[in-house]
């Protein structure tokens with residue numbers, strides 16, 4: 144082959160995808176996908192659906208871990224990307240002030256009127272790193288507080304505020320940090336009294352387990368933090384841009400005005416990685432306190448034209464199509480229809496969340512026959528039952544979901560925010576069929592459970 148021809152390359156070598164991953168990338172991904180029977184070949188995607196080579200549709204209830212807020216290949220976002228490439232802008236000169244970052248900052252700040260400035264990076268973890276650095280510099284204090292089970296990204300700073308040992312183990316030493324339970328104001332105050340805390344970073348609805356902050360917690364935490372001259376950082380990387388039925392999830396509670404807000408994922412339109420840290424004037428003024436410090440925090444690709452153009456297109460589509468209202472309406476519908484099943488299925492314990500961020504929690508059944516099966520799974524590994532549900536949802540019903548974190552019996556639904564009644568019907572019907580199967584006590588589902596148990600035991 145001479146010259147570069149992407150279409151030809153994919154046609155000739157696309158079939159090697161799993162082998163290439165096994166050989167050159169993280170080899171555990173194809174291994175895991177083979178084990179679960181998730182080793183599909185998706186050829187095309189549009190909106191909330193993927194399609195395989197036979198044209199069969201798969202409903203996406205995962206949205207690429209939340210980046211596909213508008214679904215895949217939204218025509219307006221796609222056009223913006225074409226347009227910005229065709230414009231051949233003089234981007235990233237680094238010694239001029241291009242218009243797009245200013246315009247996107249202006250739009251983002253309209254949704255957080257108490258904030259004044261934006262730093263653009265390239266991912267969620269970078270947005271969090273920025274917030275941590277800014278908070279430490281602005282307060283002159285080293286320690287950061289976070290919640291148990293928190294997830295804020297996996298670079299070293301963000302890892303320091305990760306609430307799961309599985310992610311942290313082996314990477315120490317990290318930043319000085321302390322975890323508090325979500326909702327535990329007394330613990331927060333105890334830590335703040337030590338006088339060395341820069342900030343408390345929190346997801347308004349925790350991604351792992353889909354746990355919303357208890358009512359009143361964010362406001363009370365903010366008051367305590369400000370009393371002790373520490374900052375509130377809202378990590379809206381997953382919850383932001385309408386996911387929970389408010390533009391930002393912290394807005395669910397009146398009076399909450401975080402000092403720094405982290406945004407990423409859906410702002411990308413699913414195309415160009417981007418991160419944004421929104422913050423108060425005084426914090427930015429302190430970090431960038433003199434001309435000498437102009438580059439004290441910066442990123443080579445930060446605020447690039449492609450990311451800014453897609454971000455602007457995403458916000459424009461969100462307004463034009465009433466995306467936040469749809470997330471709230473469709474989320475309420477899906478959650479209430481699922482919650483109605485709790486009384487019908489003893490393995491189903493709770494349905495929670497806000498907007499289109501929904502957690503379905505399973506738990507110990509009452510009847511004896513099911514309990515022995517449940518106990519067998521729990522003895523091997525916590526989280527296997529949720530995995531046992533995720534697998535037939537894809538295999539039999541062509542719906543992609545995920546278990547919400549290791550060792551959790553929770554399935555998380557974070558579909559594109561454009562879904563409607565049709566997708567709700569399809570999910571509820573499929574979920575009901577899988578639950579019927581699980582409660583019948585026999586069949587393929589529990590056979591697969593036994594396979595998972597063997598795997599878990601072999602992996603110990």
Ligand SMILES: Cc1ncc(COP(=O)(O)O)c(C=O)c1O
Nearest residue numbers: 266267268294295296350380381
């Ligand atoms: C709440 C939250 N913060 C930060 C991140 C990290 O984002 P990224 O993967 O873009 O670094 C994630 C990713 O899942 C997230 O859910």
